[in-house]
Amino acid sequence: MLRSDYPGQFCSIAKSLEVIGERWSLLIVRDILNGHRRFGELQQSLGIARNVLSARLQRLVDEGILERRAYQESPPRHEYFLTEKGLDLWPALIALMHWGDRYSSGPDGPPRLIVHKECGGEVSERGICERCGEVLHARDARQVPGPGWEAAVGAGAGASVSGGRGDGEIS
Amino acid sequence: MLRSDYPGQFCSIAKSLEVIGERWSLLIVRDILNGHRRFGELQQSLGIARNVLSARLQRLVDEGILERRAYQESPPRHEYFLTEKGLDLWPALIALMHWGDRYSSGPDGPPRLIVHKECGGEVSERGICERCGEVLHARDARQVPGPGWEAAVGAGAGASVSGGRGDGEIS
DNA sequence: GCCGTCGGTTTCGTCAAGCAACCTATTGCG
DNA sequence: CGCAATAGGTTGCTTGACGAAACCGACGGC
Incomplete structure (x- = not known):
């Protein structure tokens, strides 16, 4: 999606779609629900461009749908988990x-x-x-x-x- | 959305999103569910660009989610109704x-x-x-x-x- | 004749999606 | 050490969907 807001809409469906209506977002949630947690796994499973995946993960973390946890330092590596909001x-x-x-x-x-x-x-x-x-x-x-x-x-x-x-x- | 397919995905969620994952599509369905049936009503209620609304309606009709019924001839005027597939x-x-x-x-x-x-x-x-x-x-x-x-x-x-x-x- | 309405279609500029190439840090191997 | 591979991104470029506005064609009212 281009702009992620639906201006003038006063409706919870529109609010939801602002967050998870973007292309790939729901599929990322689905994949994490299915046990894929790492960048590479998601990228391979979805066939999504890496920059887009990076942007979506960032957005989903910002929105409180995903949580990013480090599983090692140097080099920093992370796994993505669903929050309660994401599980819902x-x-x-x-x-x-x-x-x-x-x-x-x-x-x-x-x-x-x-x-x-x-x-x-x-x-x-x-x-x-x-x-x-x-x-x-x-x-x-x-x-x-x-x-x-x-x-x-x-x-x-x-x-x-x-x-x-x-x-x-x-x- | 750009392309409306998720290549290589073998999943009914992806299939659904190919059809109704496009920006506005679900909001159009919602509005028709709420009793808006005509082009102008939808356009005003959603604040969507007219060409985009036109394209979305066409797509939803093609997919069998909406049905387009004439309510007068000359000039031809139509209303959009949900099919069973749309109601589902x-x-x-x-x-x-x-x-x-x-x-x-x-x-x-x-x-x-x-x-x-x-x-x-x-x-x-x-x-x-x-x-x-x-x-x-x-x-x-x-x-x-x-x-x-x-x-x-x-x-x-x-x-x-x-x-x-x-x-x-x-x- | 002129204006307004309804339901679109056309044109055009902009900005995000998609792809590929690049970058950084680390591990493994000879 | 040099070389390759892996993980997790970032950068640049191209394309194409979206949005705004103009245009259109058939009416209806005055």
Whole structure:
């Protein structure tokens, strides 16, 4: 996006979009949710230009959506974690994912599923476990390959389904 | 946004964002959900450039999110309505709105509330009526001014809270 | 005839997105 | 030591979407 504000708008949707409506922002949040934490991992997974990734990470840190933690000094190296504010984007991501599943996924079904960590039930569009009925949050769920995954892997698309480390562990 | 695709992404979130991640797209959907149906209404409510609005409407129609219906001939005049696909974006919009409410609204509270048409209960972040517990869809809810509304109206921001006609009637 | 309205399309300048190349500091290897 | 690789950026350049404003074509009212 160019300017990131929607002047004259008095609406929380517009406010949200000022922050996370920029191209790539939500995908970065998604990737960090999936366990990617380092610059290089994100860059490779997303296929985003490095300067743009740098700018987006900076913006997301400034907005309090990400936290930047050093994991070593000299040379300084950092990892990016979601704050509570960032984790709270999870319901919106789930809703968008299900919408994409419904209208854009092929005949094989959705490429990825979200399941409740505790009971293994699928998570609905509303972020509710379809097995146990619990209203879930980001930390309660993880991602697994869906029925449409293998078909697309054959076509050579995408990155690994779960993060670089222990699949989708948060924070 | 520049290019509207995220090459190499194999993820329904990315797919969704290719369609509705463009600047203004979700706000147009929101406005139509609120009862704005005509070009001029949308343009005035959003403060968007006319050429951009024209292009976005065209795109949303092409994607099957909006439907363009003539309401008179000579001169041809149209109204834009949400299709089922468009209405299904409602949970995502609700989630984004609540996120914005939580983190961007002032001390007075959210500017707008979503209520269940049938029982008048407030609608939660997950699109569930907090009074009767029903899982709602776009047609089951409408928008009303929230506690933060008057404070901001005093500051002279924004357009009317409900659409030009019978507040937020869908389709 | 003239003005205003509605729903656009065209033109044009600006500024951000995208790409590639470069930079800094450190580690590993011979 | 010299050379390469890795991680995490920064800098410059090109392109193209966005925004503002002008234009347009068909009406309606006066």
